[in-house]
Amino acid sequence: MQNKLFLLRAERRWTQADLADRLGVSRQTINAIETQKYDPSLELAFRIARLFGQHIEELFTPNGD
Amino acid sequence: MTTTADNQKLTRTRLLQMAGGAVLGATLSYTFITTLRHLGLNIKTWPWIDVAAFMEGSIFAFIGLISIAITLSPSLTAKQIDQTPDAPPATRRELSMGRLQGLILFLAGALLLTPLLASAHGANTANAPMLFAIIVLAFLGQSLLNYILWRRADELARIAITNTSSVSFWILQGLLFLAGSAQKLGLLSTFSLWTAMVLTLGVYSIASLVVSYRTCSR
Numbered sequence: 001m002q003n004k005l006f007l008l009r010a011e012r013r014w015t016q017a018d019l020a021d022r023l024g025v026s027r028q029t030i031n032a033i034e035t036q037k038y039d040p041s042l043e044l045a046f047r048i049a050r051l052f053g054q055h056i057e058e059l060f061t062p063n064g065d
Numbered sequence: 066m067t068t069t070a071d072n073q074k075l076t077r078t079r080l081l082q083m084a085g086g087a088v089l090g091a092t093l094s095y096t097f098i099t100t101l102r103h104l105g106l107n108i109k110t111w112p113w114i115d116v117a118a119f120m121e122g123s124i125f126a127f128i129g130l131i132s133i134a135i136t137l138s139p140s141l142t143a144k145q146i147d148q149t150p151d152a153p154p155a156t157r158r159e160l161s162m163g164r165l166q167g168l169i170l171f172l173a174g175a176l177l178l179t180p181l182l183a184s185a186h187g188a189n190t191a192n193a194p195m196l197f198a199i200i201v202l203a204f205l206g207q208s209l210l211n212y213i214l215w216r217r218a219d220e221l222a223r224i225a226i227t228n229t230s231s232v233s234f235w236i237l238q239g240l241l242f243l244a245g246s247a248q249k250l251g252l253l254s255t256f257s258l259w260t261a262m263v264l265t266l267g268v269y270s271i272a273s274l275v276v277s278y279r280t281c282s283r
Binding site: 015016017021024025026027028029031032037038040041044 | 143146147149152159220221279280
């Protein structure tokens, strides 16, 4: 799954630690999502979408699309 | 998301860490083995499975202690979990998690080394029940810490733990099936629970390393 997490985080000049703190997860989780090693759970995906004020489908795109 | 320069720097840092770890590991191992020899324990005379258990236990205990030592420095701890150039120092929660993981690993090593060293040092029917009671208590304590770690872990860490367990289960049940079949056919002699336990722990450790690397490493 591709995602725009790095882009949105960079726009706000947040570190991975800042974003991890806001979402209540570890820095490793943010790093794994940004590098597409890990697809977040639906619950975390909703939290991310809410934080950035976007819909989930704007943030995450299946690899084939 | 990193640049090529960042990746090159990361590779250099990792290579330096590996070289430093190798030197530190060799020095600590030499010191440890020499100390044991002074105490009358010569591992050269031990069966291979005891040597393997000794290595596993020592590695766990040393890595656990080193992990705890690293958490004394928030910036050093941050470098272990976040390789981005602007990484801020570790938070109190991150330091606490690092200490918890280190303590769990140290206790795992100590638990493995205790029966091994006690048996090599001449545990007997008089002191074995007391030693076993201590091992049971330490094991319960370590299990509680593992439970606390699970409760505090986020979803990625929990997935890494679950995947490690799944991979270990499939490898070990396959090996158990093959060993059982070979034994039934008279091709393999019986082996002790100690042997099975040391091999199980070895497989789990390797699975844990591979899963953690694939899940968390860039």
